[in-house]
Amino acid sequence: MxxxxxxxxxxxxxxxxxxxxxxxxxxxxxxxxxxxxxxxxxxxxxxxxxxxxxxxxxxxxxxxxxxxxxxxxxxxxxxxxxxxxxxxxxxxxxxxxxxxxxxxxxxxxxxxxxxxxxxxxxxxxxxxxxxxxxxxxxxxxxxAGAAIRRDGARVGDDVWVSGTLGDAACALALLLRERSGEVLSVAEALALTALRPRLECPMPRVALGAALRGVASSMLDLSDGLAGDVRHVLQASNADVEIDCDALPLSSPLKNLNLEQECPLWHAWRDALTGGDDYELCFTAPVTQRDVLAALSIHVGVPLTRVGRVVEREGEAPNVLWRSENSPEGLVHMSEWRGYNHFS
Ligand SMILES: Nc1ncnc2c1ncn2[C@@H]1O[C@H](COP(=O)(O)OP(=O)(O)O)[C@@H](O)[C@H]1O
Ligand SMILES: Cc1ncc(C[n+]2csc(CCOP(=O)(O)OP(=O)(O)O)c2C)c(N)n1
Ligand SMILES: [Mg+2]
Structure with a gap:
């Protein structure tokens, strides 16, 4: 029974x-x-x-x-x-x-x-x-009153992300190919082994989130991919954002696989910006908090990377202005990029 x-x-x-x-x-x-x-x-x-x-x-x-x-x-x-x-x-x-x-x-x-x-x-x-x-x-x-909401971003604030982006998306893409019967190359198999825990076993950034009270002006977690998620902050805070793609934090396994396969860098950025399942924190903070954030990053043991800044709203809808010196050809594709959406 x-x-x-x-x-x-x-x-x-x-x-x-x-x-x-x-x-x-x-x-x-x-x-x-x-x-x-x-x-x-x-x-x-x-x-x-x-x-x-x-x-x-x-x-x-x-x-x-x-x-x-x-x-x-x-x-x-x-x-x-x-x-x-x-x-x-x-x-x-x-x-x-x-x-x-x-x-x-x-x-x-x-x-x-x-x-x-x-x-x-x-x-x-x-x-x-x-x-x-x-x-x-x-x-x-x-x-009471200390929660870090999506509506607190102000023009001039820096945009920060924790950890690295795109690892889970890269692991998922490799897993899907493996499951469909493809044989992965040695480099791909190594990358999958390294990145799979990022997909299947993410660690929530609880200590970091609490430490950012009184420091960050707005925050959300990245579940759908930065390209989509950051728009929720822009919507709530009535602003636009400039993202410097060259600054995006990518893990070594993701970068190495990208190099190994001789892919343009923006292929890795696509994972990092549209793949989702990162469960990193994305937040905005006044420029005056940079030193505080450097110390806080060491204290909680989580890397923090400045990836952009909040700018004045231009049009009706929130807009992301993508910037890159290293891969200008990638910018052509990025205006179309969005995060994971269940019904799109
Ligand atoms: N079926 C629902 N009924 C009421 N509220 C919902 C429903 N689905 C989602 N929401 C709310 O809509 C907002 C956006 O949801 P979601 O994008 O899933 O947020 P997150 O990425 O933080 O999980 C949240 O406030 C959530 O609570
Ligand atoms: C088998 C499988 N297919 C696809 C994905 C990728 N995926 C599915 S839902 C999702 C986004 C996050 O899910 P959602 O329900 O939107 O979470 P929320 O934003 O509500 O936190 C991603 C990246 C996955 N992790 N596993
Ligand atoms: Mg949800």
Whole structure:
């Protein structure tokens, strides 16, 4: 006999809360927000075949489902408190559930946040789509008024990004080719090994996000790719932006593969700007904060790169002005570039 709904919840998704007053098991969970703080709430869903390959390692899938939500909390400068997990499962596999909940709860422990509830249902599987859907709603807290919103960018501010961009997109492109039966070159296989964790196991920039309170004027996390995501800041802040493509932070494996394949540099920029799944932070800050940011980058151990600046709005819609000395031919393509969009 397999496990039924309540045995699954009891065995894999119930653990004593670290900080909530009441966790899994009642009609609602109960938790407290520190006095003088606001509660930050965010929700992101992952769908098999759309956000991940259904046969991906369950441990990394559990990790990523929570990581993408903690990344949204980080992007507000919020500290994680807890989250709910809603699962539509095509079938019950105890080995899969053990791995999935292991990856999920490991990351939760790392950020001192509790799984406080959720919902477990049976989904409908089909041949091309195994029906697995994972939704997490995460709760955090931030000192009242200190959240870093999308609407605070001011003309003249610098635009910064954390870490490197395009690694996950490069890994995905290589994985798709491998899965379609192509044999990857040695250089490609090496790049895939190096970059795959960036796709499957992203680390949310929680400490960086909190450290940027009072420093950054606006912020968001990069889930769809900078070319699309930065427009949300421009929309909210009523400005345009100039991006210096030559300054984009690219990882060594991505750069090396680009060199090895003798591709024009703008091919790597396309991954970095349109590929998505980076889960790095993009923020704006006044020029006067440059020294503070250099020190803060060392303190939290995350590289920060200045990639552009906020400029006066020219037209009706937000506009990105791409700049490059190194690859002017790339600029021809960039005006068309956007981020990942589910219905475009
Ligand atoms: N179905 C929905 N109902 C209400 N709000 C939604 C829905 N889908 C998305 N949103 C909201 O729209 C905004 C943009 O969503 P999204 O682009 O997914 O943000 P993010 O990239 O941070 O996950 C967010 O405030 C989100 O909460
Ligand atoms: C199998 C597979 N196909 C495609 C992708 C790429 N991908 C899917 S959704 C997405 C963007 C992020 O997802 P979204 O639902 O838009 O997240 P949000 O912006 O709401 O955080 C990307 C880059 C992937 N990671 N795996
Ligand atoms: Mg979302």
């Amino acid at each position: 397999g496990m039924h709904e309540f045995q699954i919840i009891q065995s894999y998704f119930t653990s004593p809360p670290l900080r909530a007053d009441l966790g899994v098991g009642d009609d609602c969970a109960l938790f407290r927000v520190t006095q003088g703080h606001q509660c930050a709430v965010t929700s992101d869903m992952l769908v098999a075949g759309r956000h991940f390959f259904w046969d991906v390692d369950a441990r990394t899938l559990g990790h990523k489902a929570l990581a993408v939500n903690l990344s949204d909390l980080a992007a507000m400068g919020a500290e994680p408190l807890g989250f709910t997990l809603s699962l539509a499962l095509p079938a019950v596999s105890e080995a899969w559930l053990a791995d999935f909940s292991g990856g999920l709860l490991n990351l939760a422990r790392e950020f001192n946040c509790d799984l406080i509830g959720g919902d477990t249902t049976k989904s409908v599987a089909s041949l091309e789509h195994n029906g697995l859907v994972i939704n997490i709603t995460a709760f955090g807290q931030v000192p």
